[in-house]
Amino acid sequence: MQQISSFNNQQVGHLYLVPTPIGNLDDMTFRAIKTLRDVDLIAAEDTRHTQQLLNHFEIDTRQISFHEHNTEQRIPELLAKLQDGMDIAQCSDAGMPSISDPGKELVAAAVQAGIPVIPLPGANAGLTALIASGLVPQPFYFYGFLERKHQQQVTALQELVNRPETMIFYEAPHRLKKTLATMAEAFGDDRPAVLARELTKRYEEFSRGHLGELRDWFTDHQARGEFVVLVAGNPNPQAAAVDNDEGLSLTEQVDKAIVNGLSTNAAIKLVAKRNHIKRQELYKQYHNL
Template identity: 45%
Template sequence: MTSSDCTDTEAGTLYVVATPIGNLEDISARALRILRDVALIAAEDTRHSIRLLQHFGITTPLTACHDHNERDESARFLARLQAGDDVALISDAGTPLISDPGFNLVRHVRTAGITVVPVPGACALVAALSAAGLPCDRFVFEGFLPAKAVARQTRLEQLKEEVRTLIFYEAPHRLLDCLSDLEKLWGHERPALLARELTKTFETLKGAPLGELRAWVAADRNQQRGECVLLVSGWQAPEDEDALDARTLKVLDLLLSELPVKRAVALAAEITGVRKNLLYHVALEKKAAASDRPQAAGKSEEGA
């Protein structure tokens, strides 16, 4: 194995290895080779991962690296790497660090100047997005929302006018409460999709407006089980807000000529009462249009 970025040629490499999220056929040949060849595998839950390794006949030593011991154990893993051993980091399923442990270990190892190599593979949020039929050119992953209702609703209120497709992980026992909050705060017509038990026997992908999706989940308790990914289409301005009146545009133009975009938008919103989100997008369009225009002729040409 190579360590192309490593400052110490004697040191090992930390491989961040994605594992299947359900269907074991999704593991890559490269991942299997690395798991066999490294000196040690750091796993989120050794009891879970041992079944994966046994299935593929992998006998590499296994040790725990999870939320409760990661900070303390990072020094031990670093010592193995500095001694020349290669180490693989895996989570229970999918790509490590994505709503899973591993961040502190990876940061610690990189700070020490040791190479960290990603070994890509399954990731629930990407799998769900690829099949959702929602805009995927720009999206934001929010991970797990707060478990407590008030904190969850506060966070959803903050995200209400996010224009990118939003992706959440949600625990099955909180799924219905989450959908109810989304419908209440974001409206029952916002397009959404529930991806549940991806790649497994009872895989479900149900796309519908939030109100319909919430009612569908409420009517079938089977949909409140397993691993859940929830995707919601980004906010769009109502049609009657698409065009700004001449006065608002003039105020925005005057402020943009003197101030940075964010400050100009904030003041324009205060003066006109128009939503900051809408003003901000118009301001960005104006800035982009201005930068695309040819430069004005020089003074000598003006006087010609």
Template identity: 45%
Template sequence: MNIQKSYAEGDAYGKLYLVGTPIGNLEDMTYRAVRILGEVQWIAAEDTRQTRKLLTHFDISTRLVSYHEHNKNASGPELIRLLLAGDSIALVSDAGLPAICDPGADLVRMAIDEGIAVVPIPGANAALSALIVSGLPTERFTFVGFLPRDKKPLERELGALKREPGTWLCYESPHRLVKTLTVMAEVLGGDREVCLVRELTKRYEEALRGTITECLAHLDSHAPQGEYVVVIRGGGADAEAESADAWWAGLTPEQHVARYEADGEGHKEALRRAAQDRGVPKRELYNLLHRDG
């Protein structure tokens, strides 16, 4: 069990600040983020060249170090050593909130394991910004990051998400958007409602709302440009009815997970996919399966 008091006095360790940065418009930088970046001893950045531009704009001279997917195994322990020695570090990504779809999540876990306080400094976020302008339901939503690149894994992932009752979101690059939407039309049906949001907070910000088929027709004459957030309406009542007839409907949770494991999935992935099939949190299914363990 871990209980964090973010601002407890007398803590000998430094703090790991997760600082949100603009996703396009520099005016979205918060006063607090600017202050924290100026006060910490180190800033750990995904791309130091990109972050240096931001620091120069706000006249921040804090020392900058690199932390990204390719050096995290070496850089992560060194950052933890600095935190344990009393230095505070601000972690930033190229844009938006760190630790979402980037190796910052690994550093957060390492810091927590060492008893180091991890403090969020909220800021811009592409996924949530797209969700609130999409016009789709916001009461329940799921963020799935980047979908698989290859068609077969993509079809399997979409097959599981097809029964997701809440709105769900993913990131997609412009050169893969049409391919992904085409597979979505095959698996989810072309009449599924979506919203494609690109260039958030920038001059050419655009939200394209309609069915998958309508959006594909539009993209046929307007080539995708910029990074996209794809927001998809959940399956709703149709998904619930389909679940009753699903291949796993007669299986116990244990049998459901075991079926995926028999297909070659690891236990964690089998658990995730079974939870997604059933529309329950992975933690809830894990607790159910291990309550006697």
């Protein structure tokens, strides 16, 4: 078991994980401001975006870019600086580092190298939406962003149909309509859900209803701002599992999954997994081979 005996080790630097506001700059903590001022370097997802935050709080610490497209290049460079004794703060454009944002690879590398990693508490869109949603707050299941392709979304959501926890997703405005339609397919029109948009900002808004209602409303209205989508858990997952494909043969289950939007191969894979059989066997059975 690896342990860091003391954060006062002067031989190496410290990696600080600093949350930033998800909209309202007043949500920046005193500790976060002090940390960004005191460290030697800030590894920022978008240096231009973070510079606006630094200017607001009169912070002149030097920045370096650290995002999903330069992770492989930057990590050895940042580790070397930390091992030389530099203190580095890592932050994303909004919210908690590593949560649907860059950070996890750097943290893992720092831990592996024996460098102290110090997390600061702060803003998080998913939890902020959850506590005001009116849905059961715990337990909850955080998913984040779904894949963009429809078939991949259907596969992921069908595997979540029977989860009893409130589920938390993130979605961009231009993809919201399609995602709500796919969720209604997978979970049913009557599953309670809440949409939270522009959290902590001037036009913060919560839309509450059932997935079918929310899908229909956004079919005729434009989605604006970033969204947190919260979907109620399944209150009776065992019954749903039985009812879902009750009385259907394996080939009928495959046909049903295809009607719900999956490709033939994806449907065979899903049904095989649900029924604990080999995919190749079901493939041959379905195609009469």
